[in-house]
Every structure is written in C-alpha cells, then in structure tokens.
Amino acid sequence: MSPACTAMPAAMPAAMPALLPHLMPAYMPACTPTSMVAASWTLPATPSSVPRARRAARGLLAEWDPPRETGEAAELLVSELVTNAVRHAHGPVVLSMWARDGRLRCEVADTDPRPPRPRRAGEQDEGSRGLELVQALADAWGSTPSRRGKVVWFELAAPGCA
Numbered sequence: 001m002s003p004a005c006t007a008m009p010a011a012m013p014a015a016m017p018a019l020l021p022h023l024m025p026a027y028m029p030a031c032t033p034t035s036m037v038a039a040s041w042t043l044p045a046t047p048s049s050v051p052r053a054r055r056a057a058r059g060l061l062a063e064w065d066p067p068r069e070t071g072e073a074a075e076l077l078v079s080e081l082v083t084n085a086v087r088h089a090h091g092p093v094v095l096s097m098w099a100r101d102g103r104l105r106c107e108v109a110d111t112d113p114r115p116p117r118p119r120r121a122g123e124q125d126e127g128s129r130g131l132e133l134v135q136a137l138a139d140a141w142g143s144t145p146s147r148r149g150k151v152v153w154f155e156l157a158a159p160g161c162a
Contacts, residue, residue: 038098045086045093045110053082053095057106064099066158073137074156078106080130081152085110089149104158111149 041056043049057078061071078095085093089110096107118131134141138154 038096040094040096043082043093043095045089045091047086049086049093050079050082053093054079056095057097060097064104064158066099066104066156070104070156070158074104074106074158077134077137077154077156078108080133081106081108081154084108084116084130084152085112088112088114091148099158102157102159104156105153106155107151107153109146109149109151113145113149115143115145115150116152 039056039060041053043052054075057075058071061074066074074097078097082093082095085108089112091111094107094109096109098105116131118135134154137156139156141152141154144151144153
C-alpha cells in the first residue's frame with residue numbers, strides 16, 4: 001500500500017479540520033512544491049489494518065524525512081491509535097497524516113463516538129498502555145467529535161518535514 005503523494009493548496013489553514021479525509025479528494029491536486037503535503041488511507045476495522053497503517057506511515061515518513069526519533073515515535077503512535085480504533089469501532093478507520101512548517105500531525109477517525117480514556121495498566125496487564133505512550137511521546141494530542149464518531153490526533157515537532 002504505497003500512498004500517493006498529494007499536496008494541499010496554500011489556501012488551506014494551518015489548523016486543518018478533523019474532516020480532512022472527507023475534504024481531501026476535492027482539494028488534492030497532483031504533487032507540486034507547496035508548504036504542506038498530506039495523505040489519507042481508509043482501512044477496515046480489522047487487526048490486519050494495524051500493520052498496514054504502520055507500513056503506510058513508514059512509507060510516507062520516508063518521503064518526508066523527519067529526524068529518526070520523530071519518525072519512530074510517529075510510527076509507534078499511529079500503531080497505537082489505529083489499534084484502539086480497531087478494538088473499539090465497528091466501521092472503517094481513516095488514518096490521515098500531514099506535515100507543515102516543521103510539524104507532523106496524524107489523525108485516526110473511527111465510528112465510536114466515545115472519547116478515548118487513558119487507563120492505568122497494572123504490572124501484569126498486556127494492554128492499556130497506548131494512550132500513556134501517546135501522552136508521553138506526542139507534543140500535543142486530543143480527540144474531536146465528528147459526525148461519524150470521533151477523530152483522535154497527535155502532533156510532533158518534525159523539523160525538515162514539508
């Protein structure tokens with residue numbers, strides 16, 4: 001699953017709406033040199049979507065070439081958010097990523113309207129640490145309600161990205 005390179009027109013605001021996946025087809029011209037690039041993938045709510053999302057993120061990050069630590073953190077956090085969406089939603093999951101002005105933003109949209117809740121994992125628990133990782137590694141993160149559920153997002157400083 002190799003993402004197509006897409007560029008956002010300069011008129012798009014710096015704070016992109018959570019509905020980017022729905023807007024992308026109308027606003028996505030062929031690759032041109034601009035200050036923002038973006039990509040989006042729609043994935044089924046199945047466990048096999050988690051490695052697919054990691055591969056998609058890894059491929060796009062390789063094109064953007066952020067610092068190694070930023071790329072590794074982004075790939076891990078994408079994996080965690082997609083895992084949560086697959087576990088708790090019953091419809092398609094949309095992963096959207098874009099970089100602009102040295103910031104990387106990733107969003108995962110799903111059909112579950114409930115906001116994510118960080119949980120305290122016990123020493124013996126094998127799960128429930130995903131949002132703890134997001135809190136620890138992301139510069140900012142949050143959740144936004146949408147018409148179809150919610151969008152969970154994170155941002156990282158990504159010098160060199162777009």
